[in-house]
Amino acid sequence: METVVLVNGFACKDAKLVQANDFFFSGLHLMGNTSNAVGSRVTPVTVAQLPGLNTLGISMARIDFAPWGINPPHTHPRATEILTVIEGCIQVGFVTSNPENHLINKVLQKGDVFIFPKGLIHFQRNVGHGNAIAIVGLSSQNPGVITVANAVFGAKPDIPNDLLAKAFQVDVKVVDQIQSKF
Amino acid sequence: METVVLVNGFACKDAKLVQANDFFFSGLHLMGNTSNAVGSRVTPVTVAQLPGLNTLGISMARIDFAPWGINPPHTHPRATEILTVIEGCIQVGFVTSNPENHLINKVLQKGDVFIFPKGLIHFQRNVGHGNAIAIVGLSSQNPGVITVANAVFGAKPDIPNDLLAKAFQVDVKVVDQIQSKF
Amino acid sequence: METVVLVNGFACKDAKLVQANDFFFSGLHLMGNTSNAVGSRVTPVTVAQLPGLNTLGISMARIDFAPWGINPPHTHPRATEILTVIEGCIQVGFVTSNPENHLINKVLQKGDVFIFPKGLIHFQRNVGHGNAIAIVGLSSQNPGVITVANAVFGAKPDIPNDLLAKAFQVDVKVVDQIQSKF
Amino acid sequence: METVVLVNGFACKDAKLVQANDFFFSGLHLMGNTSNAVGSRVTPVTVAQLPGLNTLGISMARIDFAPWGINPPHTHPRATEILTVIEGCIQVGFVTSNPENHLINKVLQKGDVFIFPKGLIHFQRNVGHGNAIAIVGLSSQNPGVITVANAVFGAKPDIPNDLLAKAFQVDVKVVDQIQSKF
Amino acid sequence: METVVLVNGFACKDAKLVQANDFFFSGLHLMGNTSNAVGSRVTPVTVAQLPGLNTLGISMARIDFAPWGINPPHTHPRATEILTVIEGCIQVGFVTSNPENHLINKVLQKGDVFIFPKGLIHFQRNVGHGNAIAIVGLSSQNPGVITVANAVFGAKPDIPNDLLAKAFQVDVKVVDQIQSKF
Amino acid sequence: METVVLVNGFACKDAKLVQANDFFFSGLHLMGNTSNAVGSRVTPVTVAQLPGLNTLGISMARIDFAPWGINPPHTHPRATEILTVIEGCIQVGFVTSNPENHLINKVLQKGDVFIFPKGLIHFQRNVGHGNAIAIVGLSSQNPGVITVANAVFGAKPDIPNDLLAKAFQVDVKVVDQIQSKF
Incomplete structure (x- = not known):
């Protein structure tokens, strides 16, 4: 019987059996599908x-933006992010x-680099005329992502609407309306 | 000339000069003023x-709640929180x-304990009839606090309203209205 | 067959199966039984x-003191402690x-806060007229406790009595007498 | 008089005075000059x-390769590296x-990603027909670089040539010849 | 004017000015003076x-023992210790x-190695006929030492004697007697 | 069925079952066999x-040197080393x-201590007339060793010889010759 031991929730491999493919990933040259709400x-x-x-x-990611696409306000609970604009x-x-x-x-051009310190709420958006591409590094192998709008208005089950109404100082109906979108 | 050296942004003291008052704080028995929007x-x-x-x-805090008061959704970018209900x-x-x-x-009664893991969005609210009091421990001397509504809708200067409208899937007017409150 | 994986000696749970009760403990409102030697x-x-x-x-604890009760000299090998007096x-x-x-x-009153830096020998005692209660936070989920008297004079088997006699500069008979109590 | 405090050897800034430019760098779109020995x-x-x-x-870097250019064997004493091929x-x-x-x-194509674990000796080389470009993330703000050939044969002053001759199992003359290049 | 910056309470030096003597200490071949109470x-x-x-x-130490000399019970609040017997x-x-x-x-002979985990109370004593020597490594550059007897019975000012009497379950007079030795 | 759980790749034991032998190693008084190429x-x-x-x-090691023996240039990817000369x-x-x-x-005599900071390439050699012995402490239980010559010229399979020729600025034949030794 094989027992897979999980450290940090992921499988570890005997150091003598590692192969190049254990350190390899393919596909960051491919444009991500941006046909979505954001x-x-x-x-x-x-x-x-x-x-x-x-x-x-450490970890890495590619971010694709349609013209005027946004990466909405979010945090990484376990990582700082460093971003460079590829296009x-x-x-x-x-x-x-x-x-x-x-x-x-700041508005970044191709080749610019920006830092988002650990745990802070941050966002990006395409302010150019065509598509935009960024490559980012993150200071954890498991950085986590919390999209603020989804976590706050799209939690399952819902965060009580009257609590959110007080927190955001809006009418409960506005909260209900936003919650219905997520 | 005295040079105050800052490590992590705060003054350090010669270990031979420390006194009891360097490890002492007073006032957690006092009810906090809850006459505010939340x-x-x-x-x-x-x-x-x-x-x-x-x-x-490590650090500590007391939280006071008026009847139906809330501690709105927020994160601590550098700490896990452990809370116990005093009243x-x-x-x-x-x-x-x-x-x-x-x-x-979960609804907590007096003496109950709950954990909010590092960096996750969390909230509390008084669901009893009188005031409520909690004491919390935090796993950093400098945990930081990001109140989601304030950081997102009350940033100075404002996060662009059209970006927030897309992120929260509401009309720009709704964003303007919320931003005007913060 | 179920395999429980231990990280730091305790079971980990699949993140998708966690429930509120996994983050919940009950009973810190109850007075501890202080009918003991200390x-x-x-x-x-x-x-x-x-x-x-x-x-x-992080972790937390409640400490109850009978009038003139003491929490004898001890260390936490893996944690700083922050304490507040509830009563x-x-x-x-x-x-x-x-x-x-x-x-x-320092003598602390209700609402006072005090810090015991990591690994240092510390103690508390009730110097008021009634019972006393403290709530503490500790900067590790597994802080450990070493009560000095118990570890030194109550180790199983005993630390050699002549060694302790030299260390504490007392007669071996005094060591024997103390060891017989633990 | 202004006192610049160095933590980890670099200046820290008052958190209230930080500006976007403190988190900004420009120029990763520019091709590096590869007219050199490697x-x-x-x-x-x-x-x-x-x-x-x-x-x-965290930190980041761009690596440019002329056709058949190499990034010679080196280590980062304080960082893991994650690399993606841009071109x-x-x-x-x-x-x-x-x-x-x-x-x-492994031979990587555009969009492939590879990891170099912390402290291990690694290298890259262009095996295509044109220029090649990689973007890397490093798990430290101060990863350090030790180019093996330079550190071993180009140290100032020289590592004793007879010691290197034994270590590399070559004649002292070969060591002298290599040292003269660095 | 020169400003010495203290990180962890000790001076840091510009990396470009370091010399061999900054990494050098002399004297571990010399027998320590064991003409003392322990x-x-x-x-x-x-x-x-x-x-x-x-x-x-990391740090290191040499320990000398007269015949039947002891290194009395103590802890290192910030380090694990690994010891080898030289003589x-x-x-x-x-x-x-x-x-x-x-x-x-355990009784160790020449060439034996033993580990004392971080923060635990430990001791050594010479059980041979001549002098004994150990070399130890410690997992911190600033491990700290707390000799239990000195910290408990020799604190300045004294820990209250009635508290120690309760903690060690002895008469106050015994505490007074021990305190007078330290 | 027994399941051995590996943390960091090594077995952990139930804290209640540990025995003195779990913290014990024997043999550092024995001279290592120096009848080898270095x-x-x-x-x-x-x-x-x-x-x-x-x-x-933490970990420890003994190093034996024949007259004019060398410990060739190497790094510990996960540890600082502190060394003292025993003989x-x-x-x-x-x-x-x-x-x-x-x-x-620096040339060290008996009792001298020297530090090799984490991840840097370092070496030792006997420059006295007889054998030499050092005891070292390392700031990791699993420091790792990378002998530069072996990793660069003795990798299995070989690092491409033309790449090494460029890196070390020598003829490919010289690389072939060195590789054939390892």
Whole structure:
């Protein structure tokens, strides 16, 4: 009987049996499908796609943006992100924590690099005329993603609507309307 | 001339000069002022209030809730939180990361304990008839707090309203209205 | 056949199967039984009581003190402790490491907070007239406890009595007498 | 008088004064100059080029290869590397530690991703007909680079030639000849 | 004006100015003076003696024992210790944490190696006929030492004697007598 | 059925079943066999020889040198090394990373201590008239060893000889000759 041992939730392999394919992933040259509500697509290469990354403290992703596509506000609970623009023109930003909540933002051109510190809410959007592409590095093999709108208004089951109404200072009907979209 | 050296942004003291007051804070027995829009108040004891916590990896806070007060959805980018109810009845919840976005929630009574894992969006609210009080421990001397509504709709300057409209799938007017509150 | 995988010696659960109860513990409102030689009782909430704490870097405990009860000198080999007084009046102290061995101590009232840095020998005692209660946070899910008197004079088997006689600069008979109590 | 405090050897900035440019670097779209002995050029974006990376645990680089250019055997003493091919065809490899010294290697095409675990000796070379470009992420803001040939045969002052002769099992004259090149 | 920056409380040096002497210490071949109450002497090589160890996570020490000398029960709050016997015959032991308090002990001969896990109370004593010598490695550049007897009975000011009497289950007079020795 | 769980690739044991032998290794007093091409022998005490070291962050080794024996240039990808000379006279050195590649070196006598920072290429050689012995501590239970010559010229399969020829700026025939030795 074989027992697969999980460290950090992923399988480990005997060091003597590792092969090149354990460290290999293919497909970051392919454009992601951006035909969705936000006009963007993330193609991740984390420990979920490439088990050989386990314990190595890094991962990578490609982000595609349709014209005016956005990567909506989100956080990575376990990673800093460093991004470079491969093609197009991308506005990026993150918001500092309480109490300042400063928006630190910039419009990036091809070859520009930007950092999103660990755990902060950040976003990107295509502000050019064609498609845009970014490659990012993340400081964890398992960075996690929390899309704010989905986690807050699309949780299953719902976060109570009156609580969200108070938190966002809107009418409960507005909350119901947003929740119905997610 | 005295040079104050900052490690992690806070002053360090010569180990031979430390006194009991360097490890001491007073006031967690006092009810926080909950006369505000959310009906709650956090009284933190982190490295900002108690410099002796620097490098020690822990902090504490008291949270007061008016009847039906809420501690709105927020994250701590650098800490797990463990909470115990000192008085009252508090509903607590957190949302798991993408793609599940499961709401893990529970109504807590006096003496109950609950955990909010590092970096996840979570909230609390008073669901009893009187005031409620919680004491929490946090796994960092500098946990940080990001109140989701404030960071997203109250950033200074504003996150572009059309981006938020797409992210939350609402009309730009709804975004403008929410942003005007923060 | 089910295989329970132990990371840090405790079971891990598939992230998709977690439920609110995995993050929940009940009973910190209950007074611990202080009818013992030291007149105090610790009610811990560590990974041993709440497996969901595994890898999360924090734990909590309630400490009850009968009038003049003590929590005898001890260390946590893997955690800093932060304490707040919920009820009563508690003298607390820790001793800095060699060569200074300074006693840093203070009498705490309700609402006061004190820190015991990682690995240092510390103690608490009730110096008020009634019972006393403290809530503490610890910077590890598995902080460990070493009660100095028990580890030194109550080890099984005994640490050689002549060695302890030299270490504590007392007669071997005194060591024998103390060892007989533990 | 201004005192610049160095943590990890680099300046830290007051969190309230940070600006977008503190998180920004420009120029990764530019081809590096590969007119050198090895036919490759690394353009790094580490804490040395972008001080805002300090403490954030990640960095990035672009590597350009002339046709048949190589990035000679080297290690990063403090980082794992994840690489993706932006253009061209690149053979990559790393050698496992003693006693196996297995060469794990693969020819990568555009869009392929490969991992070089922390501290292991690795190399890349252009095996296509035109130029090649790679973007890499590194799991430290200060990964360090040790080019094996330069460190061993180009140290200043020289490592004793008889020692190297024994280590590489060659005549001292061969060592002298190699040392004269570096 | 020169500003010495302290990281972890010790001076850091510009990496370009480091010299061999920054990584060098002399004197571990010299027998320590064991003419003292416990008949042993530790010669440490930590960051306090060798500043170049800062941030490097290791230190070393030599321990000399007169015949029947002891290294009394102590802990290192920040380090595991690995010991090898250079000369003589040494009994070593450590006590596991609560509630077991098992004594794990062994008599070591020349060339034997033993481990004392981080933060646990441990001791050594010469059980041979001549002097004994050990060399130890410690998993921190600043391991710290807490000699239990000195910290508990020799703190300045004293830990209250009635508290220690309860903790060690002895008469207050016995505590007074022990405290007078330290 | 017994399931052996591997954490970091090595077996963990139930804390209640540990015995003194789990923390014990014997044999560092024995001279290693130096009848080999480099005239030295390392006797390691890492988690591979002593499983009880797992997770404890330290290991130890003895190094024997025949007269004029060398420990050829190598790195430990996961550890700093601290060395003390037990017998003889040993020249030690390490090379700083790019771009300086400074050789930091020193001749050590009995009782001298030297540090080799994590991941840097370093070497030792006997420069006295008799045998030489060193004891070293390493800041990881699993430090790893990469002997540069073996990893570069003795990899299985070979690193392509034309690539090495370019890297070391020698003729391909010289590379072939060196590779044939390993």
